[in-house]
Amino acid sequence: MTTTSNDTAKKGGVRVRVQRFGTFLSGMVMPNIGAFIAWGLITAFFIETGWTPVPALGGFPDAEGNEYLGLVGPMITYMLPLLLAYTGGKMVYDVRGGVVGVIATMGVIVGSDIPMFIGAMIMGPLAAWLMKKVDAIWDGKIKAGFEMLVNNFSAGILGGLLALAGFYGIAPVVSWLSGVLEGAVNWLVGLHLLPLASIFVEPGKVLFLNNAINHGVFTPLGTEQVLETGKSILFLIEANPGPGVGILLAFMFFGVGMSKASAPGAAIIQFFGGIHEIYFPYVLMKPMIIIAAIAGGMTGVAINAAFQTGLRAPASPGSIIAVLIQTAPDSYVGVILSVIGAAAVSFIISAVILRASRKRDLENENAGDLSDAIAKTEANKGKKSTVLGTMGGATDAAAAGDSGTATITGPISNIVFACDAGMGSSAMGASVLRNKLKKAGVSDVKVTNQAIANLTGDADLIVTQNELTDRAKQKSPNSIHVSVDNFMNSPKYDEVVQRVTESNAAEGSEGDNQ
Template identity: 65%
Template sequence: MTAEATTTERKGARVGVQKFGAFLSGMVMPNIPAFIAWGLITTLFIETGWLNELFPGNGQLWGTLGGWAIDPATISDENPEGTAFPGLVGPMITYLLPLLIAYQGGKMVYDTRGGVVGAIATMGVIVGAGIPMFIGAMIMGPLAAWIMKKVDSIWDGKIRAGFEMLVNNFSAGILAMLLALAGFFAIAPVITWLTERLGEGVDALVNAGLLPLASILIEPAKILFLNNAINQGVLTPLGVAQSEEAGKSILFLLEANPGPGLGLLLAFCFFGVGVARASAPGAVIIQFLGGIHEIYFPYVLAKPALILAVIGGGATGVLTNVIFDSGLVAPASPGSIFAIMIMTAQGSHLGVILSVVFSAGVTFAIAAAILLSSRKKDLAAEAAGGNSFADAVAQTEANKGKKSDALSGLATQAGGDAVDTRVITNVVFACDAGMGSSAMGASVLRNKIKKAGIEGINVKNVSIANLDATPDLIVTHQDLTDRAKQKSPDAIHVSVENFMNSPRYDEVVARLANQ
């Protein structure tokens, strides 16, 4: 009983970290194009940028855009050195990027209304801190939206007809003002202190030569899809701050380096057996060129000892970048070799290339030794009809918590359907209008769930037009399932012929009871 409870607690903790990381990733990933744009502008227009190096005669133009050229109109006896143009680099990292993250985080909590209030509240944190406030944006955006949602619930349905717009607009405006003031005076100092301490911690690791040890945590976290909490919550905010100061950051490469995955997959190309070996060449292209790192996770799960190979390769890549003082100007997402080379800071290309090569080489060597040591056993298991690779693909999808096109392709090659073990908490019945038949079906399933004694499951009905990424499982009439899949491709879809009495409901209840 104790062991079982401990296992359940660990699984719950892992799922909690995954959800937290997914939420952080949901704020950052949609805004990656903005980070890339800022990174390219930084690469081109800062004082040591590419354009100023190649065409120094246009330094005034590049300096104006980069924010380092002096505005002649500001030179005076009181200010003999003059004032630099604001440019694009500084305002984008100080205001644009954090506000985009805050808006996205607020929108995830309370739609557009939450996004607007979250962005306004975050402006107080930005101005109060005076430094890039990415951690502040990740906190203040969702928090402000949540508070707005709670405030709206106070008078929901109690506003007299004709006054809804007046109340809604002024309540949001007043609350946003108060939250911006709170952010300015109370939250900004706390986030500034936290950011400085985290930065000092990273600097201490670098100065002590211990940064490669971060791979001991990051590489296993990637396999279990726990890396988003580390990457989006710590590495990206600190990396952007470092990039603003130094023009580059090694932190962008701790997780994005495609070398370990490349070395692992190449080892399977030469020394693997069965389906794993047959699928490895295609996985190399997807991982190294496409940047989809999750494609190599099943190979590690099929033989857990290989985690030593990717840790060794990851640490080697980090050490190489430390030695060459190389880094990226902005996050590279996805972690494709093309994205990494584009985001590489000027003067860092040799170090970054060598970090990929060396990390791939070390991973290949360790993985090859592990695969060769167990080759006879693996061949015997393959001959006996074992299919551990298909099980590993299923486990990888379960770790991720949702379907993946890349992993589904591996499952097909493995000759087995990956068992869908995602946790279901939100069930949605969808029809054209979102009322009538879907409402009746939701009521039937809700009663079945209640009779089965299952708790924590939310069942509601909506129109297909209003479907989004929230539902875990969607029930539709069989004629509407294709439309529902287009709106929510990552959800589990159940088709029924009759909303009032379908045997599929018992299957759903059984699954909920077993999860």
């Protein structure tokens, strides 16, 4: 492989470790975003101040004074934290880790009077890791016939002990930490300094360092604020699509070369698709543009703070559609203005920067080439990107950089595209190969996308980006591994289609001759 995870860790240092931490948090939160959205919609419709208040669902007294538990409270108190705990535990130690993580997290939930998102994101993985270590103590030493007995009781005993530890030890600490973080946010809001968060968030996005803040701080605190006030501005600090679309529009009008030609399509993907990473190469190509991103982000936050707006739940992905769906009923004007204002400010500043260097850029035939900037973006991300692979004529390094294609022997019926989160880029890559196989007349091959952490080893062929292949091999050592530079237009796909067609046809012929 051209790049291994160890090499990357050495080169990236602290940044890479923060990225990995953010990726792990994302791995817990992202699969459960649908649950957050469901809770947000139920909250938006059925609480006392919602669109269609229903006491039995919203959990508030009716006209006769009857009390109801409702859906809103139990979902945020139990369902969402337990989902995070199970997902985190499963990432560490499969289903067994997920189950023990849920048991342990119940102690944290019951031991606190606030939603235990941070507690769940700590206890779920921690309990799974401890279960893994405990199992290793007597691995291979259990007498035949006693495996189920030992495994079940060890999980139950450890889970019970960790639930007690969570109740008496972890819950008070996490409650204190949540209070400190909430106090810091309220302090910034009280002093009207919350827009300053964009100074860190916007550059962090370009360097892919924002996941740790977004999923580790904004999502838990924002969800707690929703329970108290019905909405949270914290969901809008990172998700606002305004700064990105403003930058892309500026490149569309004032850019040169490929950056100008690709900007309209990128703007559509960023604004409506919610894939913010597509504008990062434009910033890296002209680092001064980060000023536009920061100013646009600060403008959006300032407008939302002035109008006291917020979302009911996280907007993921950061699409204008997702943002508007999650907007609280009294916040539409402020949210829409924040997007427009952020886009306008980032557009104006970007336009000034681009106009100032336009003459020099026109004289430089490589000025509008996004290739280097895309490479920098993918280096910052720590993996290749599907959406960026469609820009700037990016290829797989003429296939020379595509290392890792193994010799394919035997029938192939299960192909998996694997990436960090198992969404987004791997899903788009799977769709590309699926269409190629369909055009080739291959209909008996299953093509799916999955997170590397969830690989089970039963895939016949696994497609990953170069930087992630080593990790995929560790999870699924018996599979055939194909490394690509980007998921969208790798020349390896045609080779895979050809090999799949030939190997499956050969297997069919052997079956006919038997």
